[in-house]
Amino acid sequence: MESLFIVITKILSTAAIPMIVFAIVVVAAIRKVKVYEEFVEGAKDGFTTAVRIIPYLVAMLVAIGMFRASGAMDLLSQAVSPVTNAIGFPSELLPLAVVRNLSGSGSLGLMTDIMKTHGPDSFMGRLAGAMMGSHETTFYVLAVYFGAVNIRKTRHAALAGIFSDVVALIMSVILVRWLFP
Amino acid sequence: MLNYIWLGLIVIAIFVAVGRDVNEEATNRFRNNEDVTLHVAPDALTVAGPNHYTGTAYLTQEDIARFYGASEAKTVTGDTVLFPTDIVLSQSNPNAGTLTLSIPATAPSVLQDAAAADGDPTKIIGKASFDTSTFVTGASISFLPPTVHFRILAKVADEGILKIANTAVELAFGxxxxxxxxxxxxxxxxxxxxxxxxxxxxxxxxxxxxxxxxxxxxxxxxxxxxxxxxxxxxxxxxxxxxxxxxxxxxxxxxxxxxxxxxxxxxxxxxxxxxxxxxxxxxxxxxxxxxxxxxxxxxxxxxxxxxxxxxxxxxxxxxxxxxxxxxxxxxxxx
Known part of the structure; x- marks a missing residue:
């Protein structure tokens, strides 16, 4: 069933981590680096970095959690539906488009739901898949990455992230329509 | 920028939650303090032990439309909804007791929301009055579910705030x-x-x-x-x-x-x-x-x-x- 391409990428993604670790350690050893000491020295910061992002994560996830629990997400989807209908974007996929930016697990659930309802090979199913794959949970990434270096003034980062997501969304619609007529 | 987005998410969330809650209060969506009449088909409720009956009760789509309103009836697909039911008779009065109504996925959304608001989305526990002698031939049960008030605000507090704060820490520690x-x-x-x-x-x-x-x-x-x-x-x-x-x-x-x-x-x-x-x-x-x-x-x-x-x-x-x-x-x- 699986094409050769998929088999190769599977092997690549399974072997990548061990091979990278192996290659770095061996090359470093050849270059006379004290690998064990250097590793421990670097790994020391793992805990502090992880703990440093907690306040940022709490702030971001709580705001998103409140927004979702209140049902505001559905209202927002309804509010923007005239605009999206105009560009030929099915309104059933709107919640997914909004949630994708906010929550990884939430959007995965929505995508699975859409594929179950409409079938994974339908226009809706493919579009949901393309939307899921071409987006990142922007606000989570912003919170974690800026949190790790205590950045509170994020300037244009959120706007740029949203812009890219909108472009990816529009391109997904165009491409799925074009490639699967 | 993130300041405004953050503020916006929280303010909108609270406004929407309060708005929906006030709307549900104003329309009395859950028919608080009113008895809903459940039907029991002949022999559908049988003795399961001393002072204990178990089986099924049902509501027709018409019943739901009459009691909860036409828009709630639209959330059910079939003509009738069957509820697995469990009754424990009260010690003092043989024609009253505590009824546990299990909520199937086919139940109208008003009952699903009520169940979720009460803590367990799979069942509603309330007081009921009936005549046990009619269970053999088919009966009606008056069922009084617990009242539901400001459920969305409660959901925001619980799922949106308290649980999520812990999730954030788990993610970071992971x-x-x-x-x-x-x-x-x-x-x-x-x-x-x-x-x-x-x-x-x-x-x-x-x-x-x-x-x-x-x-x-x-x-x-x-x-x-x-x-x-x-x-x-x-x-x-x-x-x-x-x-x-x-x-x-x-x-x-x-x-x-x-x-x-x-x-x-x-x-x-x-x-x-x-x-x-x-x-x-x-x-x-x-x-x-x-x-x-x-x-x-x-x-x-x-x-x-x-x-x-x-x-x-x-x-x-x-x-x-x-x-x-x-x-x-x-x-x-």
């Missing part, structure tokens, strides 16, 4: 192990000069995208490793490497606490998530019986690629409209 691993590996790679080597290879592209970062700075190496990990779908490695890159970028930051142009650009590239194979999506399509689950790769890749290019251009254009106000220099990073 990162500690991989964080330590990749920071250790990065340190070895740095000491061996491999990060510098990688930086030199990608220099021609990176100096254009990140003009503020010196081409042989360790930040370049960390960013490239993060992008490679993302591209290969190795999200476990990508986050630690990305955070390492942010730390390196922060060393070039003249104003602590404020994002630099390079950081914003790096995040734009990161959030577009250019991936060779969207593995999760393919896996789910496969389990749902897609005939060719991998046909999603092409549109996903192209859509992401276009958004990456336009995102980079857009970030370069708008960065000048968000000037850095350099007053926080004294603040500790």
């Amino acid at each position: 990162l500690i192990g991989v964080m330590a691993l990749w920071l250790g590996i990065m340190k070895i790679a740095e000491a061996a000069g491999l990060v510098l080597l990688l930086s030199k290879i990608v220099k021609p592209i990176m100096v254009r995208i990140f003009p503020d970062v010196p081409p042989d700075h360790p930040a370049i190496g960390a960013m490239v490793m993060n992008m490679t990990a993302n591209f290969l779908g190795l999200s476990n490695a990508a986050t630690p490497l990305g955070l390492k890159a942010m730390e390196e970028l922060n060393k070039l930051n003249p104003v602590a606490g404020t994002a630099t142009n390079a950081m914003c650009m790096f995040l734009t590239i990161n959030t577009t998530a250019l991936t060779l194979v969207p593995a999760t999506v393919i896996a789910i399509r496969l389990t749902l019986g897609s005939t060719n689950p991998t046909d999603i790769i092409m549109p996903t890749f192209l859509a992401t690629f276009v958004s990456l290019i336009l995102g980079i251009i857009f970030t370069r254009i708008i960065e000048r409209f968000f000037p850095i106000r350099g007053s926080e220099r004294t603040e500790a990073a």
